Structures are given as structure tokens and as C-alpha cells.
Amino acid sequence: MEPYRFAGGTAVVTGAASGIGEALAHALAERGSDLVLVDRDAERLSGVAAAVRSRDPSRTVETLVVDLADDAATQALGVRLAAEHPETTLLVNNAGVALAGRFDQVTLDEFDWVLAINFRAVVRLTHALLPVLTSHPGSHLVNVSSVFGILAPPGQAAYAASKFAVRGFTESVRAELAADGIGVTVVHPGGIRTRIAESARVGSGVDAAEFEAGRAQFAKLLRIPPEQAAAQILSAVEKRRPRVLVGASAKIPDVLVRMFPGSYSRPLSRRRP
Numbered sequence: 001m002e003p004y005r006f007a008g009g010t011a012v013v014t015g016a017a018s019g020i021g022e023a024l025a026h027a028l029a030e031r032g033s034d035l036v037l038v039d040r041d042a043e044r045l046s047g048v049a050a051a052v053r054s055r056d057p058s059r060t061v062e063t064l065v066v067d068l069a070d071d072a073a074t075q076a077l078g079v080r081l082a083a084e085h086p087e088t089t090l091l092v093n094n095a096g097v098a099l100a101g102r103f104d105q106v107t108l109d110e111f112d113w114v115l116a117i118n119f120r121a122v123v124r125l126t127h128a129l130l131p132v133l134t135s136h137p138g139s140h141l142v143n144v145s146s147v148f149g150i151l152a153p154p155g156q157a158a159y160a161a162s163k164f165a166v167r168g169f170t171e172s173v174r175a176e177l178a179a180d181g182i183g184v185t186v187v188h189p190g191g192i193r194t195r196i197a198e199s200a201r202v203g204s205g206v207d208a209a210e211f212e213a214g215r216a217q218f219a220k221l222l223r224i225p226p227e228q229a230a231a232q233i234l235s236a237v238e239k240r241r242p243r244v245l246v247g248a249s250a251k252i253p254d255v256l257v258r259m260f261p262g263s264y265s266r267p268l269s270r271r272r273p
Contacts, residue, residue: 001138001181001240002138003238003239004138004183004237004238004240006028006033006090006238007031007033009087009088009090009139010033010060010087010088010090011024011034011035011088012035012038012088012090012091012125013025013028013036013037013038014039014092014095014121014125015038015094015095015096015144016035016037016039016045016048016063016094017040018039018041018194019192019194019226020094020194020233021037021039021094021095022048022226023225023227023229024092024094024230024233025048025061026051026052026055026230027227027230027234028090028234029052029055029056029061030055030056032059035049035059035060035061036064037049037061037063038064038068038077039065039066040065040066040068041065042065045063045065046063049061064077064080068116068117068121069116069117071116071120071124074116074124075124077125077128078124078125078128078129079128081128081129081132082128082129082132087136088129088132088133089136089139090139090141090142091125091126091129091133091140091141092142092233093121093122093125093126093142093143093144093166094142095118095121096117096118096162097113097114097117097118097199098156098200098201099113099159099202099203100200100203100206102154102157102203102205105203105204105205106157106158106204106206107203110203114158114159115158115162117162118159118162118165118166119162119166119169122143122166122169123169126141126173133177137180137181137182138182138183139183140182140183140185140240141170141177141182141183141185142184142186142187143169143170143184143186144166144186144187144189145163145164145167145170145186145188146188146189147188147250147253147254148163149164149166149186149188150167150188150253151253151256151257151264152164152265154265166186167186167188170184174186174242183237184242185236185237185242186242186243187233187236187243187244187246188243188246188250189224189229190224190245190246190247190248190249190250190251190253191224191249192225192226192229192247194226224246228246229246233246
């Protein structure tokens with residue numbers, strides 16, 4: 001497959017108001033892509049679009065404010081994108097949320113909220129835009145999983161379930177689209193400095209003090225600049241790489257799981273107080 005060409009195409013990026021999505025918006029514009037940026041945070045999204053237009057005034061930048069937790073709204077978004085942007089050659093399903101708490105501390109509605117955004121939105125938007133991508137041989141699809149799509153720690157049942165699902169879905173679709181000349185990349189970021197920790201929801205049964213302590217500890221692990229992650233992702237897109245591990249915090253767990261697939265979780269398990 002030939003290298004992906006950024007210039008002249010349109011890239012759709014979800015979760016574009018901050019973090020990796022924001023960094024991708026700037027990096028894609030610099031490479032010559034027009035943009036359709038999607039997020040639920042209207043104010044932040046508007047700021048990102050304004051910054052991109054200021055740095056790259058020749059780029060077309062459209063923003064769409066949609067809450068991907070709403071299945072019907074996500075379905076409508078996919079229909080709209082396919083109808084209004086038939087020139088799309090890159091879809092980046094980046095939007096993601098987290099939920100703190102053991103499985104017995106969260107409600108099924110809370111669990112489903114994570115699945116809706118992290119997985120079902122990926123499926124719906126990919127399905128809606130697949131005819132557009134396949135009409136442009138050489139297009140590319142990027143789905144952002146996580147290091148928790150490689151290993152599943154305690155307290156992250158919903159998040160890990162969604163990210164393992166993204167991984168499996170992407171690997172299957174990659175095999176299906178190879179004959180159509182469409183590249184597919186799954187991304188497993190490690191500790192990227194994004195807003196996911198501060199924007200995470202807390203399970204209804206989680207003690208507030210315990211959560212705040214855990215969130216503070218988790219935030220310390222988020223050290224990789226999102227710009228670095230975006231650069232690695234777009235390098236992988238250009239080179240048609242099927243899989244990207246961003247940072248040692250993703251690469252080391254990947255090795256551990258390969259070496260100890262049945263026992264890697266033992267050191268992570270704790271007895272309940």
C-alpha cells in the first residue's frame with residue numbers, strides 16, 4: 001500500500017477539543033488536511049478550531065458539537081458526515097471517557113455510558129463512513145484503544161472492556177479492508193497528558209475520598225505530551241502501520257502480557273479492606 005497522503009483530503013477527528021484530538025487537529029492541518037472536528041465541549045472545540053485557522057488559514061475547519069454518549073445523535077452524525085463530506089479520506093475515532101470503580105461499585109447505566117462513547121460510537125461512525133472511505137482507495141481509519149486494551153487492571157472493568165472491544169473490532173476490520181486498499185491502525189496510548197483523569201466519572205458506589213486519591217496518583221502517570229502521541233499516530237498512518245504503542249507505559253505492559261498472559265494481573269490485585 002502506498003503511503004497515506006494527507007494533503008487534499010478531509011480528516012474527521014472525534015474528541016478534538018483537547019488532548020490527543022486537539023494535537024491531531026493541528027498536526028493534520030500542518031500536513032495539508034482539511035478538518036471536521038467533533039466533540040461535546042462546544043467552547044473548547046471552538047477554541048481549537050480558531051487556533052487551527054489562525055495557524056493554517058488555508059485549511060477548511062468545520063466543528064460539530066455532538067455527545068457521543070447519545071446513540072441516536074451519533075447515528076445522525078454518521079449520516080451527516082457521509083452526506084456532507086464525501087471527500088473524507090481519514091477517520092480518527094479518538095473520543096474516550098473513563099469510569100472509576102470496581103464492577104460492583106458502578107451501575108449498568110454508568111457502564112453503558114463508557115461503552116457508548118468508547119466503543120459503540122467507533123462502530124457507528126466507522127460503519128457510516130465506510131462507503132466514503134472505500135470510494136477513495138488509499139484512505140485510512142484510525143481507532144484509538146488504550147494500554148487498557150492490552151491489559152485489564154482492577155477498577156477499570158468498563159474502560160478495559162470498551163478498549164479491548166475497540167482493539168478486536170479494529171483488527172477484524174483491518175483484515176476486511178485490506179483488499180479495498182484502505183489502511184487501518186489501532187492505537188494503544190500509555191500515559192498521555194490529557195484531561196481523561198479530571199473528566200472521568202465516579203461510580204455511584206465509590207467513596208469520594210478514595211477516588212480523589214486515586215485520581216491524583218493516576219494523573220502523575222500522564223506524562224507524555226499529546227503532541228508526541230499525535231506525531232507517532234500520524235507517522236503510523238503515513239507508513240500504514242497496523243498498530244501503535246505510544247510510550248514505554250504502553251510498550252512495557254505489552255511485553256509483560258505476552259510473557260505472562262495468565263498471571264500478569266496478580267501483582268495488580270488487592271484484597272479488599
